[in-house]
Amino acid sequence: MGMPPAGPRSAPVDSALLREVMRRFATGVAIVATLDRGTPYAASVNSLTSVSLEPPLILVCLKIGSHTCAAIQRAGRFSVSVLAEQHEEHSRRFAGSQPAVDDPAFEPVDGLPVIRDALAGMICEVESTQRKGDHVIVIGQVVRTHHEHDTPLLFFNSGYHRLAPAEPA
Numbered sequence: 189m190g191m192p193p194a195g196p197r198s199a200p201v202d203s204a205l206l207r208e209v210m211r212r213f214a215t216g217v218a219i220v221a222t223l224d225r226g227t228p229y230a231a232s233v234n235s236l237t238s239v240s241l242e243p244p245l246i247l248v249c250l251k252i253g254s255h256t257c258a259a260i261q262r263a264g265r266f267s268v269s270v271l272a273e274q275h276e277e278h279s280r281r282f283a284g285s286q287p288a289v290d291d292p293a294f295e296p297v298d299g300l301p302v303i304r305d306a307l308a309g310m311i312c313e314v315e316s317t318q319r320k321g322d323h324v325i326v327i328g329q330v331v332r333t334h335h336e337h338d339t340p341l342l343f344f345n346s347g348y349h350r351l352a353p354a355e356p357a
């Protein structure tokens with residue numbers, strides 16, 4: 189069934205409805221992290237998007253007022269670690285309430301915390317930030333990358349999934 193036509197009885201698009209829609213968009217999961225005045229901060233994200241290839245720019249959307257958002261804005265640099273399928277615990281961990289201090293999941297790269305054995309990683313400098321609604325769009329200039337040949341952790345319908353090849357037609 190397609191989208192019903194708009195009419196006087198169309199439901200207003202509130203946050204619950206938007207969540208229901210976006211829950212159906214399957215994504216990978218990444219950890220964004222920074223070091224601010226010697227303290228590490230990290231958050232699980234699935235808002236990671238490639239913005240531009242030349243220059244190399246990516247974005248993440250971070251909740252206004254969250255520790256990691258504020259720390260990245262202060263530090264002006266952050267790392268992005270794309271999680272592999274065995275990293276579900278990291279995603280749960282950095283979506284939770286424990287501070288990121290002394291977490292063995294990290295190793296230092298260019299002075300920033302980066303997930304060990306991540307599927308891919310980027311070191312970024314904050315190019316710009318823009319407040320939009322209840323989030324901040326953080327655009328990062330990518331200054332260093334690495335990638336492995338592994339399979340990704342997926343997030344869909346509020347749960348974690350693994351990649352499965354499509355059935356042959």
Ligand SMILES: Cc1cc2nc3c(=O)[nH]c(=O)nc-3n(C[C@H](O)[C@H](O)[C@H](O)COP(=O)(O)OP(=O)(O)OC[C@H]3O[C@@H](n4cnc5c(N)ncnc54)[C@H](O)[C@@H]3O)c2cc1C
Nearest residue numbers: 231232233234235249250251254255256283284285287343
């Ligand atoms: C798959 C997935 C994708 C997600 N994608 C996004 C996304 O794209 N954008 C987004 O904004 N969120 C996203 N989230 C949610 C995000 O991971 C959580 O909101 C996470 O808690 C943010 O980390 P934070 O420390 O910056 O948050 P905060 O809201 O600052 O902190 C969360 C909790 O931890 C405590 N805490 C954190 N750091 C400290 C500290 N240093 N000292 C003391 N207490 C601390 C806080 O008091 C609070 O109780 C996603 C979550 C999941 C599971």
